[in-house]
Amino acid sequence: MLAVFTDFDGTLVEIAETPDAIDVPSGLTERIDRALHDFDHAFAVLTGREIADIDRYLSPLQLPVAGAHGAQRRRADGTLEEVDQAIIEGADAIAQSLQALAMTNPDLLIEAKDGAVAMHFRQAPEMEEAVHLAMQEALLDHPQFTLVPGKMVLEARPVGFDKGAALRAFMQEEPFAGRTPIFIGDDRTDEDAFRAAQELGGVGIKLGSGETAARMRIANVASVYALLEGLGGLAHRHQDAAPIVTDTAH
Numbered sequence: 001m002l003a004v005f006t007d008f009d010g011t012l013v014e015i016a017e018t019p020d021a022i023d024v025p026s027g028l029t030e031r032i033d034r035a036l037h038d039f040d041h042a043f044a045v046l047t048g049r050e051i052a053d054i055d056r057y058l059s060p061l062q063l064p065v066a067g068a069h070g071a072q073r074r075r076a077d078g079t080l081e082e083v084d085q086a087i088i089e090g091a092d093a094i095a096q097s098l099q100a101l102a103m104t105n106p107d108l109l110i111e112a113k114d115g116a117v118a119m120h121f122r123q124a125p126e127m128e129e130a131v132h133l134a135m136q137e138a139l140l141d142h143p144q145f146t147l148v149p150g151k152m153v154l155e156a157r158p159v160g161f162d163k164g165a166a167l168r169a170f171m172q173e174e175p176f177a178g179r180t181p182i183f184i185g186d187d188r189t190d191e192d193a194f195r196a197a198q199e200l201g202g203v204g205i206k207l208g209s210g211e212t213a214a215r216m217r218i219a220n221v222a223s224v225y226a227l228l229e230g231l232g233g234l235a236h237r238h239q240d241a242a243p244i245v246t247d248t249a250h
């Protein structure tokens, strides 16, 4: 039996110019609702976004989600893992100190989240180095944070929190415990979860090209939808299958 974990941006939805410009295809919530059913609710999203963002885009679903790269986590029973107030305040302070650079270029975008901060340079690629320098400087006062590069973005997330740790935490709880984990993702921040899934006897599936620890690859977002459907169908077939060996004692 499978426990299925997916990334959000670049995996369930295509990458867009800005975080708010993504197109959530009609039918995505129905697909995920079907996956919840197929995998007996052992389906969760592990994302760099805040949980509130995922709820907004996938409304009315309220999935198990690890948000802000694991700094936030909502379990399958709907309860939230507490985020340390010091982490939230640290992220706020980092976001504040990035303002000076953001003011120099309107195409730079700061995304302040509960527990993490992203600085996007997709619309100002020439600013990549300046963003790295500003982030490194901001983190000098906040050693409890570390930098993680993503797709045209540099993020600060608290040390000790990542998608791999989040996947492991879910795997200790119902309805995930005892299942085989699959994690599908497209980005460098997904590597911890590929490794975690594989160390727990499952598989990591990397969308697209690039170096990866994942043992399998998939081409694009459309293939992710097809894979979820296919695995869901297999899960059903497995449940519905007549036993191959029957008890002949009676």
Ligand SMILES: O=P(O)(O)OC[C@H]1O[C@H](O[C@H]2O[C@H](CO)[C@@H](O)[C@H](O)[C@H]2O)[C@H](O)[C@@H](O)[C@@H]1O
Binding pocket: 007, 008, 009, 010, 014, 015, 016, 017, 018, 019, 020, 022, 046, 047, 048, 049, 050, 111, 118, 120, 122, 150, 151, 152, 153, 155, 187, 189
């Ligand atoms: O872990 P994910 O679900 O993949 O989230 C990673 C980051 O995704 C978002 O940024 C990325 O997607 C944007 C929309 O397509 C794109 O404009 C940006 O360049 C990408 O880096 C999100 O805004 C971040 O908070 C997530 O951490």
